[in-house]
Amino acid sequence: MAAQRRNLMQSHQSWTDDLPLCQMCGVGTATNCVYGPDGKGTESHPNEDGHLRFRGEDGCFLYGVFNGYDGSRVASYASQCLTAELLLGQLNSSHTDNDVRRILTQAFDVVEKSYFETIDDALAEKADLSNYLLPHNENVSFHQLSAQSQKVQERLKELEQEVSGGATAVVALILNNKLYIASVGTNRALLCKSSSDGQNQVLQIGRPHSTDNEDELQRLAALGVDSARVRQAGQITGQNSTRRLGDYRVKFNYNEIDLLSAAKTRPVVAEPEIHGSQSLDSVTGFLLLMSEGLINALESAHGPEQANQEIVAMVAAELALQTSLEAVAQSVVERVKRLHHDVYVSGRQRATYCSRHEDMTLLIRTLNYPLADGGLPPTQGGRIYPVSVPYSNSQSTSKTSVTLSLVMPSQNTLTNGTNTASTLEEGTPTPGSQSPTATLQSTNTQTQSSSSSSGDGSLFRQRGSQAAQPDETGRVPPYVDFSQFYRLWGNDHGDGQSTQGGLGPQ
Helix, strand or coil: CHHHHHHHHHHCCCCCCCCCECCCEEEEEECCEEECCCCCEECCCCCCEEEEEEECCCCCEEEEEEEEECCCHHHHHHHHHHHHHHHCCCCCCCCCHHHHHHHHHHHHHHHHHHHHHHCHHHHHHHHHHHCCCCCCCCCCCHHHHHHHHHHHHHHHHHHHHHHCCEEEEEEEEEECCEEEEEEECCCEEEEEEECCCCEEEEEECCCCCECCCHHHHHHHHHCCCCHHHHHHHCCECCECECECEECHHHHHCHHHCHHHCCCCCCCCECCCEEEEEEECCCCCEEEEEECHHHHHHHHHHHCCCCHHHHHHHHHHHHHHHCCCHHHHHHHHHHHHHHHHHHHHHHCCHHHHHCCEECCEEEEEEEECCCCCCCCCCHHHHCEEEEEEEEECCCCCCCCEEEEEEEEECCCCCEECCEECCCCCCCCCCCCCCCCCCCEEEEEECCCCEEEECCCCCCCCECCCCCCCCCCCCCCCCCCCCCHHHHHHHHHHCCCCCCCCCCCCCC
């Protein structure tokens, strides 16, 4: 079996080629980037993230985002193996919540063990060469000894590249229209629920398994690890995650690591934390799975206080504009990438946090949420209201805001291939009336608390009553009269026309 797994990894084949992809989700990605003094970015390593999005039998859907490090081997392997362990007949509609949690936990355990089986020969050779001592032989010259030692060192370097690396994972399973989230490490899952009155509740499902997570620090302390030192260090072998897939260094050789040397048993584990089930009946909204690189880039640019609300607002805005989920996900990733870059080149206070970003992956799964209809104007394909998203963080010297858009579903919108009724009540204002107030409420499943996303109780603030309203075509008249500019431009260019020379609105 181990030989079969090794052959599979080397041949780049997939165990899950025959499984159908889910068409109700989209994925956006961006590679890592390091900025130079001129603001231009360069890629420091190949993309190490991975993802999965499959539709199984019996109403089962599986999604995942994997954040790899020191190579993409573990992320790639885990995405294939985990799918095979969950969607090839293991799950069905008769399973209870306890059954699903048990199957998910077992699947992660199998992924971990089977991955290490694929590298056991390389690990054995590495251990043998590490203990290799050339016998003393008077007939062997110094240069011969040096050449042999150099070959051993080169081979050890090759083996280290082959076996090193790991990944963190966040996996979403939908079965019987119930949502389960299984996470290992520092990726993030958000569930946004939209209501008919314009309220968007943002639910972060679980907390990252990191060196500043109190529960994780207590778990490590119970194993004999000095949790205060771990918190102060902020990292374990270069990563801030306390749960990982792969990474043989912290799984087999943890006693050789200073921070973990006192551990009674393996401290860094691959056991997932599972949340659910959560019923999705009558839920309108979307599910977001994000790699650590994406959320870190946004938090580096604007601070961590409003990151969840910001990403949800971006997704809502793109859902109002785009006609495919793939375009929505990629557009949001590009927004985050651009924000991160702009903060760096601005030279402002947070620029020091934005000299680089890691690979970014965003997976969006809609839940009865309409996309924009490319054949209809905004007033017919989904009403778009301008909203203001305030960014506030303690390290910024000033507050800035970005105008985005929030889509309100239209009547009888075609959603995910089925004709659905609008979630709006009959009393919902039309574009010709005052825009509704839409708020995002942030909730953490660990504390079960709900709070407003901004200090004044509203993330989305209403525009003033003087704001122009869309006309029958869905367009908003300009706020500034440019006729004088067009007239002067025309005179300077000798056409003698004010606005008839092709410049300006026709």
